[in-house]
Amino acid sequence: MSNMTLQQKDWSQQKRSALSPEQTREQLAALSGWELTGTAASPVIRKTYRFGNFYETMAFVNALALVAHQQDHHPDLEVSYNRCQVSLNTHDVGGISDTDIDCARRIEALLKLA
Numbered sequence: 001m002s003n004m005t006l007q008q009k010d011w012s013q014q015k016r017s018a019l020s021p022e023q024t025r026e027q028l029a030a031l032s033g034w035e036l037t038g039t040a041a042s043p044v045i046r047k048t049y050r051f052g053n054f055y056e057t058m059a060f061v062n063a064l065a066l067v068a069h070q071q072d073h074h075p076d077l078e079v080s081y082n083r084c085q086v087s088l089n090t091h092d093v094g095g096i097s098d099t100d101i102d103c104a105r106r107i108e109a110l111l112k113l114a
């Protein structure tokens with residue numbers, strides 16, 4: 001049996017660069033509910049997802065964990081009974097990178113599977 005079914009991305013050899021606020025907003029325009037927030041020194045992209053109950057919220061959190069692991073990119077989560085606030089940034093660029101946008105797209109795609 002293989003234990004390599006959950007491939008994890010290796011960012012160590014890839015040079016990522018920070019998107020400007022304008023570039024970030026341009027990318028987010030296609031992603032409903034995602035906004036650029038935080039501070040100029042420490043920007044994040046963020047969306048609050050709302051659900052019917054805690055079980056649905058946690059099912060989303062668990063599905064999201066698969067994306068986070070595969071991408072080796074882990075959002076900050078604020079989880080309540082019926083909502084989950086998802087925040088992303090990229091530490092090595094000190095801001096927002098294409099990786100954050102890509103993860104936001106993948107998280108959106110999870111909900112479209114339903």
Ligand SMILES: C[C@H](O)[C@H](O)[C@H]1CNC2=NC(N)=NC(=O)C2=N1
Nearest residue numbers: 072073074075088089090091092
């Ligand atoms: C070494 C490891 O790849 C890095 O620390 C990863 C882990 N998860 C991460 N998650 C997020 N959201 N941003 C990062 O920059 C980040 N870096």
